Amino acid sequence: MLLARDxxxxxLVAELNRYYRGVLRCDPSVASLAISGAFPVTDIPASLALLETTLPVRISRTTSWWITVQAR
Structure with missing residues (x-):
């Protein structure tokens, strides 16, 4: 688990990227949003789904190995 506090x-996305076998990026327009919580590093899709439910972001999948977190 990756614990984030403020x-x-x-x-957070940079830390999750360390555990992802592809490319995981964060759009600069949302990079400064604050987040707290526990995120499973063994299930990156679940961690990204948590971000979509708690922040005004969406997960964009260019390919199965290239994911970007961007503004909704």
Whole structure:
């Protein structure tokens, strides 16, 4: 689990990217949003789904290996 406490979204995505086998990026327009919570590093899709439910962001999948977190 990755524990975030008042972390910027860009930092969280960068940390999650360490556990992802593809490319995981955060759009600069939402990178400064604050987030707190526990995110499973063994299930990146679940972690990204949590972001979509708690922040005004959407997950854009360019390919199965390239994911971007961007404004909704």
């Amino acid at each position: 972390m910027h979204l860009g930092e």
